[in-house]
Amino acid sequence: MNSDDFEALSVWLKESRDSALSDEIFRIGAVTGWRRWPSGEFGPSNFERGLLLHRLVKLTGAKDVLELGTGRGFSSICMGMASETYQLNTQITTIDPIGPGKNQEWPMRVDSKDTVDSSNREKMWANHVPKKFTQNIHQITSTSFLELRKLLRSDRHFDIIFIDAGHDAFSVTHDVAYAILLLRQGGILVLDDFSPTEWYGLGAVMVLPHVRRFFSDVRVLRTDGVIYPSTASGRQESGMLVATGLGDHDFKFMRMRLVWWRLLWLAVNFSYTRSWLFPLSKKS
Numbered sequence: 001m002n003s004d005d006f007e008a009l010s011v012w013l014k015e016s017r018d019s020a021l022s023d024e025i026f027r028i029g030a031v032t033g034w035r036r037w038p039s040g041e042f043g044p045s046n047f048e049r050g051l052l053l054h055r056l057v058k059l060t061g062a063k064d065v066l067e068l069g070t071g072r073g074f075s076s077i078c079m080g081m082a083s084e085t086y087q088l089n090t091q092i093t094t095i096d097p098i099g100p101g102k103n104q105e106w107p108m109r110v111d112s113k114d115t116v117d118s119s120n121r122e123k124m125w126a127n128h129v130p131k132k133f134t135q136n137i138h139q140i141t142s143t144s145f146l147e148l149r150k151l152l153r154s155d156r157h158f159d160i161i162f163i164d165a166g167h168d169a170f171s172v173t174h175d176v177a178y179a180i181l182l183l184r185q186g187g188i189l190v191l192d193d194f195s196p197t198e199w200y201g202l203g204a205v206m207v208l209p210h211v212r213r214f215f216s217d218v219r220v221l222r223t224d225g226v227i228y229p230s231t232a233s234g235r236q237e238s239g240m241l242v243a244t245g246l247g248d249h250d251f252k253f254m255r256m257r258l259v260w261w262r263l264l265w266l267a268v269n270f271s272y273t274r275s276w277l278f279p280l281s282k283k284s
């Protein structure tokens with residue numbers, strides 16, 4: 001992918017409103033990515049990521065994709081859909097500590113009705129998603145902390161790596177460092193939830209300058225709310241980071257440096273939540 005493809009990507013995203021594809025992705029999202037916000041309202045959460053990942057699989061003809069953080073499966077299914085539609089035989093490996101058969105809170109919209117159930121991917125995918133979209137999804141029940149090391153040892157490489165697991169700065173830095181080692185030359189790194197105004201978006205924001213050192217083309221695309229309604233949930237704008245043009249593959253990996261990021265995140269987390277640490281307070 002080159003710079004023109006990137007420009008075309010954000011234009012394409014905006015123009016995808018009201019297309020058959022955006023409708024199909026909304027239908028999948030309503031049963032695998034629907035959210036109930038703290039306000040009690042229901043709605044989509046950046047379903048645009050499904051469109052974007054679908055597009056990236058199509059444009060690159062990706063054969064191997066790695067997703068960190070399966071969640072309820074929305075993004076994997078969208079990539080599986082692209083693979084099936086364009087006959088790419090893309091193999092999607094996805095990692096999450098919550099296994100396919102483990103129940104989790106499951107908000108969804110079916111027949112225009114919002115409900116919250118306790119359910120699992122195994123059951124929901126079987127009941128609501130065409131098998132042809134999920135047949136090439138390989139689910140690993142584990143964490144990125146354990147699995148990325150194993151993948152590195154196995155010498156596997158990926159065309160697209162989508163990072164959407166732990167959102168704190170330590171987890172994102174860890175996942176990005178391994179992902180760079182696991183990407184094929186010419187591969188694409190994608191991060192969800194790039195948002196300087198949201199707590200969960202700080203990890204992706206903090207790692208941005210480091211991503212820029214390794215990739216020649218790094219873009220933050222505005223996604224959430226571009227196509228699908230961003231509900232009045234109090235959510236702020238959030239986007240996705242897409243990086244291409246990975247240079248030299250001769251890396252030296254200094255795992256111990258992750259300790260710094262762990263400490264840094266503990267300090268940020270602590271400072272963020274303690275009002276007494278801020279050098280100003282209101283007189284009572």
Ligand SMILES: C[S@@+](CC[C@H](N)C(=O)[O-])C[C@H]1O[C@@H](n2cnc3c(N)ncnc32)[C@H](O)[C@@H]1O
Pocket residue numbers: 033049067068069070071072073074075076095096097098142143144145164165166171
């Ligand atoms: C936002 S959801 C993922 C959504 C999914 N990527 C999608 O687009 O449909 C985040 C998921 O990451 C998982 N997770 C958290 N930390 C993780 C880690 N270190 N490794 C793998 N998964 C993790 C959580 O269990 C949760 O299911």
